[in-house]
Amino acid sequence: xxxxxxxxxxxxxxxxxxxxxxxxxxxxxxxxxxxxxxxxxxxxxxxxxxxxxxxxxxxxxxxxxxxxxxxxxxxxxxxxxxxxxxxxxxxxxxxxxxxxxxxxxxxxxxxxxxxxxxxxxxxxxxxx
Amino acid sequence: xxxxxxxxxxxxxxxxxxxxxxxxxxxxxxxxxxxxxxxxxxxxxxxxxxxxxxxxxxxxxxxxxxxxxxxxxxxxxxxxxxxxxxxxxxxxxxxxxxxxxxxxxxxxxxxxxxxxxxxxxxxxxxxxxxxxxxxxxxxxxxxxxxxxxxxxxxxxxxxxxxxxxxxxxxxxxxxxxxxxxxxxxxxxxxxxxxxxxxxxxxxxxxxxxxxxxxxxxxxxxxxxxxxxxxxxxxxxxxxxxxxxxxxx
Numbered sequence: 001x002x003x004x005x006x007x008x009x010x011x012x013x014x015x016x017x018x019x020x021x022x023x024x025x026x027x028x029x030x031x032x033x034x035x036x037x038x039x040x041x042x043x044x045x046x047x048x049x050x051x052x053x054x055x056x057x058x059x060x061x062x063x064x065x066x067x068x069x070x071x072x073x074x075x076x077x078x079x080x081x082x083x084x085x086x087x088x089x090x091x092x093x094x095x096x097x098x099x100x101x102x103x104x105x106x107x108x109x110x111x112x113x114x115x116x117x118x119x120x121x122x123x124x125x126x127x128x
Numbered sequence: 129x130x131x132x133x134x135x136x137x138x139x140x141x142x143x144x145x146x147x148x149x150x151x152x153x154x155x156x157x158x159x160x161x162x163x164x165x166x167x168x169x170x171x172x173x174x175x176x177x178x179x180x181x182x183x184x185x186x187x188x189x190x191x192x193x194x195x196x197x198x199x200x201x202x203x204x205x206x207x208x209x210x211x212x213x214x215x216x217x218x219x220x221x222x223x224x225x226x227x228x229x230x231x232x233x234x235x236x237x238x239x240x241x242x243x244x245x246x247x248x249x250x251x252x253x254x255x256x257x258x259x260x261x262x263x264x265x266x267x268x269x270x271x272x273x274x275x276x277x278x279x280x281x282x283x284x285x286x287x288x289x290x291x292x293x294x295x296x297x298x299x300x301x302x303x304x305x306x307x308x309x310x311x312x313x314x315x316x317x318x319x320x321x322x323x324x325x326x327x328x329x330x331x332x333x334x335x336x337x338x339x340x341x342x343x344x345x346x347x348x349x350x351x352x353x354x355x356x357x358x359x360x361x362x363x364x365x366x367x368x369x370x371x372x373x374x375x376x
Contacts, residue, residue: 004144005226005234010292018200022289025337089338092352093359100267 028085034078037071087112131161135210137168139180140220142227150227152218153177159210165217166194166205169231182231189345192281195222196231202286202343222286224295238282241298244324245306250317268313275308275353277346284340284350290333297333298325300340300350307353310360326361334358 016022048059062068090112091105137157142150155176157168166184173180184194187206194205197220199213210217225233251262284300291297306321325331334354341351367374 005228006142006144006147006150007226008150008223010224010289012293015289015292019339021339021342022337025289025335025339029335089336089351089355092338092341092349093355095352095356097267097271100270102270 024085028082031078031082031085034075035082038075038079041071083116087116132158133161133215135159135168135213136216137165137172138216138218139169139172139231140218140227141180141230142221143179144229161209161211163210164206165196165198165203165208165210165213165219168210168217169205169219180231181229190279192279195281195283195286196220197223197286202283204281204283204345207345222282224286224288224292225282233282235282237295238280238285238299238301241302242280242305245298245302245321246317247302247305247309249309249312249315250320251314252316262314264313271313272308272311275304275311275348278305278308278348278350279346281345283343283345287339287343289337289339290335294329294333296329298327298330300334300354301348303331303334303357304348304350304353307357310357322361322364325357326364331357331361 016026045056045059048055063072087109091108094108096103096108135157136154138152138154140150141147141153155172157171157176159168159171164187166187169180169182169184173182182194182196182205184205185191186193189204189207192204195202196205197203197218198205198208199218200220202222205219219231221227221231221233225235225237228234255262278301280301282301285291288297288300291299303325306325309315310318310321331354334351336351336355338351341349344350
């Protein structure tokens with residue numbers, strides 16, 4: 001041990017500007033706020049639905065306004081970025097070994113996209 | 129033929145006996161393109177400034193000694209080729225570690241944490257030598273082989289922002305090595321390691337930035353190991369709380 005090691009402090013609020021990979025990580029984390037906000041919006045929608053048809057209609061009208069559309073588009077973009085960034089790292093968290101080989105990561109990622117597409121299709125069909 | 133060119137090698141210097149804080153010093157180094165950054169540092173040491181301190185040993189990405197921040201990126205000095213950089217290269221000590229002198233860092237924290245995960249085989253049951261070797265199939269070996277490639281170079285700690293922000297964090301290499309032994313069919317020490325790696329300062333400090341795996345020079349994928357430890361620890365928790373009668 002030296003008698004006087006020098007300690008470099010990490011800036012607590014601006015550390016993620018140091019590296020593009022830290023920015024990508026923060027982008028993934030920030031997009032979760034949109035997903036949380038959209039979930040809250042759905043809860044508000046449920047509450048308005050419980051209050052009666054008129055209340056629900058005014059909720060839907062508000063969503064169709066420019067701000068509502070803007071938020072929904074932003075939430076959709078954020079949700080897609082968030083989901084894909086997690087899908088792409090699933091082979092690291094859930095490797096599948098078959099004998100002496102590991103299943104190619106692309107197959108695990110692909111399975112997630114496939115399930116996502118099927119679930120989205122079912123939701124869309126049910127919604128029409 | 130080797131092409132020669134001059135580079136400006138900017139090195140962070142710190143002398144604990146005379147300096148209050150580190151300072152940059154730039155050397156003009158004649159290089160050939162086949163050189164790595166470690167060669168340029170050795171040129172400085174041998175020809176320009178014998179006071180420059182830095183660690184290195186094998187010059188072939190095996191010993192893990194020559195980790196530096198090269199243009200802000202954690203790299204092994206012996207794997208960072210001059211031709212991959214412009215004419216100005218900045219070399220600093222590995223981030224997140226205290227500076228001992230110049231490019232030499234204080235690594236006791238890493239060594240203590242590494243030892244705390246018991247990075248060695250703890251046999252399920254002791255056998256006498258006469259009972260023969262502990263056998264293992266190739267498939268059982270493949271389960272953990274990539275984690276054995278770790279050379280303890282600490283680049284993953286320099287890349288991990290979480291370790292920089294929360295120095296108590298056990299960190300990528302130590303947890304990966306615990307995972308390596310936990311995955312080994314000959315080992316029975318998982319319960320002992322879990323006390324350390326499943327703690328708050330253990331794997332749950334990791335927020336999966338993934339930087340550790342991106343900088344790992346041996347493609348160990350520590351980030352993957354940590355996520356697998358999280359999955360296994362979560363299963364443990366549910367088993368313990370929802371199925372207390374089940375034994376692991």
